[in-house]
Amino acid sequence: MHEASVAQSILNIASKKLASTAHTDTVTAIHVIIGQFRNIDIDSLKFAFDNIRPMYAGCSNCKLEAEVVTARATCRGCSDTYNPDMATSFRCPRCGNGVGQLISGEELDVIGITLR
Amino acid sequence: MHDSSDEHMLERILAGNDDLAAHNREHFDELGLTAVNIMSAPGAGKTTLLEATVAALAPKHNIFVVEGDMVGNLDAERLRRVGAAVFQICTGRSCHLDAQMVARFLHSEPLQGVELLLIENVGNLVCPADFKLGEHRRVVLLSVTEGDDKPIKYPVIFRSCDAVVFTKCDLLPYVDFDINRAIENIRVLNPEVETFVVSSKDKTGLTEWNAWLSKKVQTKVVSS
Numbered sequence: 001m002h003e004a005s006v007a008q009s010i011l012n013i014a015s016k017k018l019a020s021t022a023h024t025d026t027v028t029a030i031h032v033i034i035g036q037f038r039n040i041d042i043d044s045l046k047f048a049f050d051n052i053r054p055m056y057a058g059c060s061n062c063k064l065e066a067e068v069v070t071a072r073a074t075c076r077g078c079s080d081t082y083n084p085d086m087a088t089s090f091r092c093p094r095c096g097n098g099v100g101q102l103i104s105g106e107e108l109d110v111i112g113i114t115l116r
Numbered sequence: 117m118h119d120s121s122d123e124h125m126l127e128r129i130l131a132g133n134d135d136l137a138a139h140n141r142e143h144f145d146e147l148g149l150t151a152v153n154i155m156s157a158p159g160a161g162k163t164t165l166l167e168a169t170v171a172a173l174a175p176k177h178n179i180f181v182v183e184g185d186m187v188g189n190l191d192a193e194r195l196r197r198v199g200a201a202v203f204q205i206c207t208g209r210s211c212h213l214d215a216q217m218v219a220r221f222l223h224s225e226p227l228q229g230v231e232l233l234l235i236e237n238v239g240n241l242v243c244p245a246d247f248k249l250g251e252h253r254r255v256v257l258l259s260v261t262e263g264d265d266k267p268i269k270y271p272v273i274f275r276s277c278d279a280v281v282f283t284k285c286d287l288l289p290y291v292d293f294d295i296n297r298a299i300e301n302i303r304v305l306n307p308e309v310e311t312f313v314v315s316s317k318d319k320t321g322l323t324e325w326n327a328w329l330s331k332k333v334q335t336k337v338v339s340s
Binding site: 002004005006009010012013017021024028032037038039040076084086089090091098099108109110111112113114115116 | 119120121122124125126127129132133209210211212214242243246247268269271272273275301303304305307
């Protein structure tokens, strides 16, 4: 379950940010975006996050706010933009060709923290 | 009563691992070696393929193997028996190798003269895909007993690899595995991927696989 490693990295980033911010001592929420083309199960991530957050100073009660980013790809055949997913075996629904460039879906970023 | 404030930022969650992977790559390049990350589901035949690979390529190239397992050293012992130099990494509870584990290995083993570093990752088609190690090439093994739909179920690892080795192909007459369909499923995600159909048991296809690896070593030597 690599979600535990990902949860650790998220909390490390938030802890460092907290340490560099004056007049605050608590993180109440961490906001992350996770692309559909990443191997991350959000429930597993939240489970791991909730279990390890007490080990990080100032983060013991913080929430993880995760937003999933839909994958978008350019089709190699017709250059149309589409959502590559299992329903079509990742093929373009218009011409049946495969995934060219992934425009989105590989995000795995902390985009903000809420401090108090 | 304290006010809340939102701090906006944009930081890659795996930046720590990615930065260490880049550090590992610099070490590999300084040493002039080619590093290959070998990934698959448990039991696809990574160690058996590496036994055959080491036996075939050892006379030609200086090879070192990193064995990644959650526990134990059974695979490392197997590879030592065919004459390989092996470093065992036990990941404990972690289901994948990461760049820090490889960095610790790099700083503890003298690798001067090594031309080919084969890194056998922990058996898993999910987690290893997201954790770069600094490797030059990524190879995924898919055994014919697993099913030709696996690339659709595990798209991230099949999209990000340079080569796929179909293993245990001596069993093809006994299983419903369509090699052409499997290749098609991979190419939808990854059109440039190279594919090999092998049996480590009866030696089918090993010549092509070994030649591909050997070419990567020679290309590296020429370019370094």
